[in-house]
Amino acid sequence: MKILVTGSAGFIAGYLVEELLKAGHTVIGIDNYSKYGPVEKSYDKNPNYHFTEGDVKDTELMKELIEDCDQVIAIAAMIGGITYFHTYAYDLLAENERIMASTFDAAIWAHEHNHLQKIDVLSSSMVYESTTQYPTREGEQLKCAPPLSTYGFQKLAVEYFAKGAWEQYKLPYTIIRPFNCVGTGEQRAKNEKEIMSGNVKLAMSHVVPDIIQKVYKGQDPLHILGDGNQIRHYTYGGDLARGIRLCVESEKATNEDFNLSTPVSTTVLELSKMIWEKINGEKEFRYVSDKPFEYDVQKRVPSVEKAKEVLGFEANTSLSDTLDIVIPWVKKQMDLGNI
Structure with a gap:
């Protein structure tokens, strides 16, 4: 399978691209190095990895890259920890909406005119920011009050992009919600407020x-x-990457959403x-x-049963081993x- 990964030089993508390549997929990567600056990855010289330095908001460039891809994994976003989304409350909302609109415009075009099969979008556990139901099952984001933070609200909007593109253009999707990814690869962000x-x-x-x-x-x-x-659920990046790959590969994941997390x-x-x-x-x-x-x-406790039952996915790396x-x-x- 040929897969376009946006934000391919980022933290989670570092685990994901390696996972996809090991599984035999061809990966097209795009990143503008806006967070960390140029970074070297272990797979940079892999013949099945093809990287373009560019901006996902350039829809024409995205169309060129996505033209003969089977799926796209939309990871590119302004993203960071708690101080990050307090500092950049407006920019996170505005910039990430532009990124997502361009990604979906290109994906809808490729689905209509070429052979793109599906878009896989990374959402966030923050869509459950206002829930009082624990463990939190998929679907709760439609029942609880909307997120209070602009970051959580924008991630919920990502999910509505996917739903809208399906309803209007029949572009299949999978929504992926990571919980507290932990691993190697995070460095000092270029625009991080100290x-x-x-x-x-x-x-x-x-x-x-x-x-x-x-x-x-x-x-x-x-x-x-x-x-x-x-309360948090610290999930190892390697486990998360495996879960995302299963979302890409499984036909059962089409038009579904999944919490990907350790149960601990x-x-x-x-x-x-x-x-x-x-x-x-x-x-x-x-x-x-x-x-x-x-x-x-104060509390994030995901239900992980759906991912286990549908995808056969379990995050089994302990926090101690991750540390x-x-x-x-x-x-x-x-x-x-x-x-």
């Missing part, structure tokens, strides 16, 4: 690399946002203590709570000055 967390300056705004950085820099007590009881709940405090102990050993764990951000969702991969990588990036 903030202070205690005595440590941060520039990544994702909880796992941020905590690792603070512990390595000797912060004691450790500063965490809020009381630390926020972890509080921010539990995560912090786990990272602390892996780096500091038996040194006493101490922490203080900083004022949380406005849209710091054993991520912690040394973050330390290396700190030493290189990339974080």
